[in-house]
Amino acid sequence: MTTTTGAGHRQVRVALLGCGVVGAEVARLLNGNAADLAARTGARLELVGIAVRRPGRDRSAAGVDPALFTTDTAGLVSGALRGPVDVVVEVIGGIEPARTLILAAMAGGASVVTANKALLAEDGATLSAAAEKHQVDLYYEAAVAGAIPLLRPLRESLAGDRVRRVLGIVNGTTNYILTRMDETGAGFADALDEATALGYAEADPSADVDGFDAAAKTAILAGLAFHTRVTAADVHREGIGEVTAADVASAHEMGHVVKLLAVAELAEDGRSVGARVHPAMIPLTHPLAGVREAYNAVFVECESAGQLMFYGRGAGGAPTASAVLGDLVAVARHRVSGGRGPAESTYADLPVHPMGQTTTRYHIRLDVDDRPGVLAAVATVFAGHGVSIQTVRQEERAGQASLVVVTHAARDEALAGTVAGLRQLAVVDEVVSVMRVEGM
């Protein structure tokens, strides 16, 4: 549907849905970098319209012709309003009306670039099937880890390899909070307050701190890594609201740091996939340990390539717009050459195993009675659940005895059962801290 202008330059017609922080930056770059983008694409990227909810708002920063704005989103997508559209860029977010608009765009023959992680993680199958049916591109690099080129490497560069495991820090808000807790010894509430004051956390921080945002990204990563359909509902999710200053201090004592990890992994036998988000202690020597503040990074373990890491900004207008524009150039090139990018591949179709069947390790801190036989009683509980202990450290502080146990790898259900058993034990006053240990 590319048109040839009088001067012989091809034109790719782009409709932009949404003009918030990301949308405005996309519009600004399309405008400001037009010559470079045309040289790289082989076509002029022509912004034909920008769908907004509130047309009256001041959007002069985007530097685009005010006549481009419209509230008739459906008309813009269908081509009824501004003529045919080659690519629809969706940066509205949320499930509806984004899904209906994307499906309408594809039905009309347009390719789609989206940053909508929630929609992809909930109903990627529908979008993907529509892209296949209408033979258009569906690209979404910006949906996971913002500016970091990650999905294209997973989908294309590693297509000849076997991914075993993806370990990611994919939420900047929680990483900022945990970094501050680590640096200042603050508790979760104080660190959250600081993040909110600085604009790193939203007024309602639940999507971030409870792990919903990270879970959606984990579903997308797991799907791409293991060629399998994974939805957000498949992802085991624990937020950082219960991480205490004592947990962070305890991690430090053993040369670790606490991070909210997104984990997507192949089972040992290769027959199922695990997908989870939870706080975990990782060793300071792990490349992810140095990822601080609001940065994101994703660590990928492959059979042939070995360990890889991708690091950068996970959010913000300009970084996200960079990812959107990269996709837009790719999709526009396909329009010019007449092809399509590699479609989503879910041929492996593996089941997602429940959290209980995941193999992990626990760090457990107990306040215990200060008398002989306590360690024996505690060790018996571990043994009863088939969990083997890697290290145990006994501490006495102000008349209170503590045990810090780090287990060997075991099934999560056995580890959780062990903790429940310890809570029943008469000699245990309190289970002070329980956290998984990853990245060994």
Add this chain to the structure above:
Amino acid sequence: MTTTTGAGHRQVRVALLGCGVVGAEVARLLNGNAADLAARTGARLELVGIAVRRPGRDRSAAGVDPALFTTDTAGLVSGALRGPVDVVVEVIGGIEPARTLILAAMAGGASVVTANKALLAEDGATLSAAAEKHQVDLYYEAAVAGAIPLLRPLRESLAGDRVRRVLGIVNGTTNYILTRMDETGAGFADALDEATALGYAEADPSADVDGFDAAAKTAILAGLAFHTRVTAADVHREGIGEVTAADVASAHEMGHVVKLLAVAELAEDGRSVGARVHPAMIPLTHPLAGVREAYNAVFVECESAGQLMFYGRGAGGAPTASAVLGDLVAVARHRVSGGRGPAESTYADLPVHPMGQTTTRYHIRLDVDDRPGVLAAVATVFAGHGVSIQTVRQEERAGQASLVVVTHAARDEALAGTVAGLRQLAVVDEVVSVMRVEGM
């Protein structure tokens, strides 16, 4: 030229040139992962022949049919020996006969996947023009930083952004040597001996330690980042042979570490490109500082995306084979769909400015006379070259006075002139250490 087999499965016919460490691993993976590769490609990847120089050698590890081996490389490429070829994978290395074979392959309509950094950095223009002329793909992810997906992100994911600077650790041998010097305080010669003993350095280590390998990779990176043709001869090159234990210790004292850096950068005014390889001190807080042993990493500064880093193994049979196979899957997909990947883009066509015009900072350690007026004399030399001093530290040790100066950013020619001037100065006994400082 894809053929359809009886069962309705398409076939992509692959010729492999070279069966050393990388080639044998490529053959093994093509064989072992055939079903996965077919599902991801949409076609069966059929290895039709492997060109080797010494057919008698034991290659059972690759697990391929011995009948595939041939010494008739030209016949294999032309199709005369085993029938038509869709993709030629070149892992022979070196300039000739690799160039002639690649050109012959493309003239015959085959796409090419190569890991040949030396050839690409010397004569990429010829290869690229041939790919364009014959409308075939030329992919070479494995040529820079081995397994790290880097070229595809630069070429595609960041196609909507503007890269300002690429800072890379792209040679594992030198990074191993510098890591050991940093950890043990050893001098260059001892660390090189250790690297040789462990197989990290070759018997003739010149390509690595003198920076030739890194310079070839820098040329490729600079070309992709700035859409300009850059050859290895354009790259300013200094190796690590003159890095002393004192330099490494001096870096430590100011919270830095010494790395062999590959730098590709756009001039401040955007009108020329710099490309250089030399040892440099970088702050311990920089993400590249933590890249140790034989690992590689490339740090990219973009206008919109901000700071990105790609980290992983830069060499070795399996990691390099992973990159080759990723390219092979991409090229095979294009064969199936009838398209081509994005070709090399050199539209910007910027000149490469000489090293003297590069902006950098110097760390200089001087042994000086221990008497009043020395600092004034030294400072006058800096001022005379228009170089401004950021910090100066005076030390006295065993009757010897030292000055450690770190400059502000200035043109390299002014900094080099300052050092020459200092050497002339009567009060300066010796210029003990001179090293650039990057990554601030």
